[in-house]
Amino acid sequence: MRKNQIISLVLLSISGLLLFTVFQKNKAINQSKPSFAADQTYRVSFNYYLEDFDSQDQVNWYLPQNSSRQQIDSLNFPTALIPKKDAYGTRLRWIAHGETQYKQLQTSFVFKGKAYQHQIPENFKTDTESATQYLVSTPLIQTDAPEIIALADQISEANSSDLLRITAAFDRVVQIPSAPIITKTDALTALSRNYASCNGKSRLFVALARAMGYPARLSGGLILENAQKRTSHVWTELKIDGQWIPFDTLNGHFGYLPANYLAIHHGDRAMLSHSPGMSFDYNYSMKQVEVLKFLEHPTATLSSFSPLGLFRLLESGVLNTTALYLILMLPLGGLLVAFLRNVVGLKTFGVFLPVLIAYALFETGFGLGILLFTGLILFVGLASRPFQRLGLLHTPKLVISLTLMVVFMLAGTAAGLYFDIPWLRSLTVFPTIILTLSAEKFSNLIVEDGLADASRMLFQTLLAVSCCYLLFQQQLIFEWLVVFPEFLMLIIVIAILLGRYIGFRLVEIVRFNPLLK
Amino acid sequence: MFRFIKPNGVMGINKRNRTLIYPNNQRKHYKLADDKVECKQILHKHGIACAETYAVIHKHSEIKRSWQHCQQYNALAIKPANGCGGDGILILRKKQGQWEGSGKVFADADVKRHIANIITGMYSMRSEDRCLIEACIVPHEFFGSIYKEGVPDFRVITLKGVPIMAMLRMPTSKSNGKANLHQKGVGIGVDMTTGKLTQVYDGCTYSDNHPDNSRCVKGMDVPYWDDLYALSMATAKIFPLGYLGIDIVIDHHLGPQIMEVNVRPGLGIQLVNKMGLQAAINAQPKLNTL
Structure with a gap:
């Protein structure tokens, strides 16, 4: 027993030290964390x-x-x-x-x-003194044109509060059909033609707002997406209680800007201009960067806290977040399965099958994935039964099951495509070979121990899959592993402790109950 | 974990693996017990009582000659050396010059095909195997006095050569001739010091009689108990495996015979004997150094 105690002591002190240093580092990171939490x-x-x-x-x-x-x-x-x-x-x-x-x-x-969604009060102060430049009429924003004034008056009279008035004006402009017009469209033209692009609609909304006495201006920038493009975007801002609030009449955002709107400038001005006569070409290239909460820090800062961190791998693009997620969570999922087997006493098809199935569930969603998995096991388990009677050798027999599995997956996917059933199309996300071995095991178990025992094992496998799925939902664990990969060592320590566990499994307490009283 | 449970000397799988199997049974020696041919070679070499080996067939070319040699016997058992769950075992008896097994007549060609199937590994989850042909044991009337059908046997657990626990496994009307507890057979406890049967356990409840009749078995003497005990000790000594489950049948004429040796015997025997394995080990003065 003394040897055991020494081993336990050493393992515990290593993990204690590990936890302590990681805790300290994490504290330091949190303290210097930028307050800006980007979407x-x-x-x-x-x-x-x-x-x-x-x-x-x-x-x-x-x-x-x-x-x-x-x-x-x-x-x-x-x-x-x-x-x-x-x-x-x-x-x-x-x-x-x-x-x-x-x-x-x-x-x-x-x-x-x-x-960010702004809350707009029912009525608000309009600071007309200092905002005269946002109320005037301009050649392109014809606030004093009779048509604009007439429409503004009509909206003002029909609505009793500031919020209702700007809502009505917004709705009036939103319902104008949009058209991809590259040239500048003025407010009056947008109104009379009854179709306009973002800049025409925005000018019309600014003109109506100004005509009703609300300071307003154009705002411009880019809608970011994974692309290279030349189109910029224009929206509107109203000064409400001293704050400029965004409105996008093209895409129907009221007091709201999506996270991918890059605001660059404001006022009726092009974001890019050049001298005439030169030959000029341009594009805007943009790429979404996958970011973890921890990685809000510049990489340099994080490196100083955690020199082993894996964020460089992510930044380099060698591994994307999903690939790194799958590989980093694998040992943790394995540890969970080991716990379920040796401490709870669950019996599962294939040692690490539950981990892989849990991964597949990310693609399909939980409920549907469980059903598809069970369906695949049952179908291939039963479809391969007739071949069992032929008394074939083991490996060729497995090849038949494997082929049946592949045929079934492809047929399901094709049927899903043909009949437009989206859930059927996700069959191929399952790990084919391991699933085949499980189906084979299932079908053998039916022969050896009966359907009841086989179903019991299938149920326990599903239970383990669910546990793994729950674990993998914990994004924070993954981020910790990225920043502190030394936690993988802790998994080894825990696995050693688990491997030395000689107590009962939970199910044995039930089994040996008559002797334990 | 689960500290609130008092083990009462009962062992779970984790403890059995880490304290009995891993330290006492080296993996490289597993095949000495798992492979029926290797196992019998060792038993014969040391003169341990077991069914006489009529033939061991390695290759297809040997089938004809070996089967010819076996024609002199009246009853025999054909087994794959590495079969699982009793698959591929064929018991044949000669009746009016014809071989019969499980109620069917077997022509020479049928038997040879069965042997060929065994050699190609059909029953052993591998690409090849060997075929063992041995004498057919005639069960002692003691077994018939409890229940007449199927193949009953004794299971003795030995640790470092010392028998620590034993049970008698009997088939039932629901077990399809098999004596395994998880195949609906029953286990009957054996008192190691007196060699008397104790209680019958069917996987849920205890009783004093076999579930298919009302004759009380509690207190029955196991015939040849001392021989059986000595045989399991002798068997345990010749294998380099410290923790064994030894399966023994009592033959009508020859007394106790070794049937099989297991390196990973199950834990259900604790329930049958209403006693934990650790408690049984602790009760053995010779093993108290463990």
Whole structure:
């Protein structure tokens, strides 16, 4: 017994030390944690390509700024340019010096954004004194045009509160059919044509708001997605109780901006302009970055806390989050299965089958996945029965079951496609070979111990699958493992302790109950 | 875990594996017990009482000659060396010059095909196997006095050569001729010191009689008990395996005979004897150093 105690002591102190240091590191990370919790993160770059320009030709563009709903990190733009604030935002201006045939200008940054729904009060103060510039009529936003005034008056009279008025004006503009018009559309044209793109609709909404006495302005930027594109986007902002609140009349966002809206500038101004006469091309390339909560920190900061962290693997793109998730959670799932087998006493098909099935359930959803898994086992288990009577050798017999499994999966998927049954199409996410072995085992068990025993084992397997699925739902565990992969050592320690457990299994307490009283 | 449970000397699978099987049975020696041919070679070499081996067939080319050699006997058992769950075992008796088994007549070609199937590994989950042909044991009338059908046997657990627990396994009308507890057979406890039967356990309840009749078995003397006890000790000594489940049948003429040796005997015997294995070990002065 002394040897056992020494081993236990050593293992416990190793894990204690591990837990303590990880706890300390985690505390340090949390204390320096940036308060900005982003919903979505993108790597964005503006790419401009210039040719045939003369000295003093210009390119002007705006840079995104931090706000309560977006954060801009790792901003890079051509050196020697100095950002300047103007009435519309923060502007960069590139001026050609001398003649060069070709020039490429790139601005890149990491965007972190959150979706935010503003609560708009029933009635609000309109600060008309300091906001006169947001109430005036302009050539493109014809607030004083009779048609605009008439519509604004009609909306104002029909509605009793500020909120109802802007809601009615918003709804009026939203219902205008949208059309992909690239050129600038003014408010009056949008109203009279009754179709417009984002900029026409936004100008109309600004004009109506201003005509009703609410300070309003255009706001512009990009809708981020995994793509390379040239289209920018324009929406509207109303100043409500001293705060600029967003409204998107093209996509129907009322007092709300989705997390993937990159706001760049405001006011009736293009986010990018250049001298006429030069040959100019551009695109916006953007890529969503998968981010863990911990990884809100810059990698450098995290490395200083946890030099072993796996975030570099993620950042490099060698492994995406899903692949890393599957591989990191595997030992943990195995540990859970070991616990269920040796401490609870569950009997399962295949030692690690429950872990793999739990992974497959991510694709299908829990309930449906359990049904599909049971269906596959039962079908292949039963379909291979006739071949059992032929007295074939074991391995060729397995090949038949494997083929039946593949045929069944493909037929199901094809039927799902043909009859448009989405759930049938997910059959191929299951691990084919291991599932086949389980089906084979199931069918053998029916022969050896009867259907009741075989079903009991199937049920226990499903129980283990459910436990694994629950464990794998814990995103936080995964993030801890990414930042502190040393936890994998803890799994070994726990497995050693579990491997030395000589107490009863839970089911044995029931089995030996007559002797334990 | 489960500290609130008092084990009362009962062993679970975890404890059996870690304290009995792993330290006493080396994996490389498992095949000496698991493989019926190797097992019988060892038994014969040491003169341990067991069914006489008529033939061991390794290759298809030997089938004809071996089967010819077996024609001199009146009853025999054909077994795969590595069969599972009793699969592939064929008991044949000669009646009016013809071989009969499980109520059917077996022509020479049928028997040879069965042997060929065994050799190709059909019953053993592997690509090849050997076929063992041995004498057919005639059960002692003691077994018939409890229940007439099927193949009953004794199971003796030995630890480091010392028999620590035993039971008699009997088939029932529900067990299809098999004596295993989990195949609806019953276990009957044996008092190790007196060699008397104790209680009958059917997997749920205890009684004093076999479930298919009302004759009381409690207190019955096991015939040849001392020989049986000595035979299991002698068998345990010749295997390099410290923890064994030895299956013994009493032959009408020859007395106790070894049927099989198991390296991973089950734990149900504790329920049959109403006693934990650890308690039984602790009761053996020779084993108290464990």
